[in-house]
Amino acid sequence: MDTYALSRRAVLAGLGLGGLAAVAPARAAGSIRLPLPGGPDERALTTAFPGKGEMILQRTTPPLLETPFEVFDEGVFTPNDRFFVRWHWAGIPTSVDADAFRLKVHGHVDRELSLSLDEIARLPRFEIAAVNQCSGNSRGLFEPRVPGAQWANGSMGNARWTGVRLRDVLDRAGVKPGAVQVRFSGLDEPVVDDAPDFKKALEIDHARGGEVMIAYAMNGEQLPLLNGFPLRLVVPGWYSTYWMKMLSDVEVLEKPDENYWMKTAYRIPDVPGANIKPGQTGFKTVPINKMVPRSFVTNLRDGARVPAGGPVAVRGLALGGDCGVKAVDFSGDGGATWFPAKLGSDEGTYSFRRFEGSLPALSAGTHTVKVRCTNANGLVQPMDPVWNGAGFMQNGVETVSFQAA
Ligand SMILES: Nc1nc2c(c(=O)[nH]1)N[C@H]1C(S)=C(S)[C@@H](COP(=O)(O)O)O[C@H]1N2
Ligand SMILES: [Mo]
Numbered sequence: 297m298d299t300y301a302l303s304r305r306a307v308l309a310g311l312g313l314g315g316l317a318a319v320a321p322a323r324a325a326g327s328i329r330l331p332l333p334g335g336p337d338e339r340a341l342t343t344a345f346p347g348k349g350e351m352i353l354q355r356t357t358p359p360l361l362e363t364p365f366e367v368f369d370e371g372v373f374t375p376n377d378r379f380f381v382r383w384h385w386a387g388i389p390t391s392v393d394a395d396a397f398r399l400k401v402h403g404h405v406d407r408e409l410s411l412s413l414d415e416i417a418r419l420p421r422f423e424i425a426a427v428n429q430c431s432g433n434s435r436g437l438f439e440p441r442v443p444g445a446q447w448a449n450g451s452m453g454n455a456r457w458t459g460v461r462l463r464d465v466l467d468r469a470g471v472k473p474g475a476v477q478v479r480f481s482g483l484d485e486p487v488v489d490d491a492p493d494f495k496k497a498l499e500i501d502h503a504r505g506g507e508v509m510i511a512y513a514m515n516g517e518q519l520p521l522l523n524g525f526p527l528r529l530v531v532p533g534w535y536s537t538y539w540m541k542m543l544s545d546v547e548v549l550e551k552p553d554e555n556y557w558m559k560t561a562y563r564i565p566d567v568p569g570a571n572i573k574p575g576q577t578g579f580k581t582v583p584i585n586k587m588v589p590r591s592f593v594t595n596l597r598d599g600a601r602v603p604a605g606g607p608v609a610v611r612g613l614a615l616g617g618d619c620g621v622k623a624v625d626f627s628g629d630g631g632a633t634w635f636p637a638k639l640g641s642d643e644g645t646y647s648f649r650r651f652e653g654s655l656p657a658l659s660a661g662t663h664t665v666k667v668r669c670t671n672a673n674g675l676v677q678p679m680d681p682v683w684n685g686a687g688f689m690q691n692g693v694e695t696v697s698f699q700a701a
Pocket of ligand 1: 379380381382384385428429430431481482483484494522524537538539543
């Protein structure tokens, strides 16, 4: 039996997030410039957050921490202490008592459950590698710029998640005929009374599909508090807005969820890939859902210098979205000619996949490399980002500009 959830290591060592608000900027470990067109592009680096190494401080309260991009060159899995953090409301418990914690399962079910972590750990164990990516990852790269957290490319991460299938938990409660959705919420709360608690819902068949899981471990360790200790939902292939952290409440619904976070926020045009014009209204929307393919060069960054006259190694990470990576191609001539990259080991459909290749010998001067992923469903990254006012689902082909000298 797995005992990650049973380890009772100190969670937050008594440091309140209110306290963090005060210490984080003071303990900033320097700053970094993000590739955000038109600025402001400078962000503090911080090591002040519990369970986290050096992170890009996007916001202090509630914490929004971005992964510095060089971390993605180190491997296919993102270390827990460098994994990005995003919360909507500042009412985040600063510690969770693992013994007292209960997961409530209720609503349109035969019997309500109140499960301890020990009871959950006794269900069949399930493990999957999957990328957790914020819907707004790379929002700051959109032009025209859009409001919202100005993330560069680091509000994503890949981990091996261990836990139990949501289906097994739902089966214990006994889903009644007529159930249409399952709604999730966590221990965090808004700090003002009239603000909507963060809740998300999935269709019942998706929830029971066997891949959606309740994770108690991430990369073989208990979840960092800021990534949802003690339990979080993992929805492989879908944007992380559904990946409810500190999951405490699972509610089976007879009617589609109409809460703010489903009905109003996190909506996308109902036509896949539709480019929206600034100011455009009146188009139909659906809740954001499956991820789309992406790829990133990790060994070269804008302004990098490489020796002229020799081949240039290109290495990076790709993600298929809601299916695997079929191919990654790269181009050194602005997209006129594409070379296939060699793909690294397959860690699973929803994982990052490494790729590598090399550009032919380059003359001295400025060069660019573009990289493009095609997923197993045949979906290809667009050359230009698909613009929308919410700044969601940015997946345009990335270009890195470097110098050969
Ligand atoms: N309880 C709770 N879960 C949540 C959120 C939240 O605000 N509260 N935000 C969601 C969003 S929008 C994102 S991007 C991911 C971020 O996951 P991470 O902080 O573990 O990287 O958590 C998701 N789950
Ligand atoms: Mo997000």
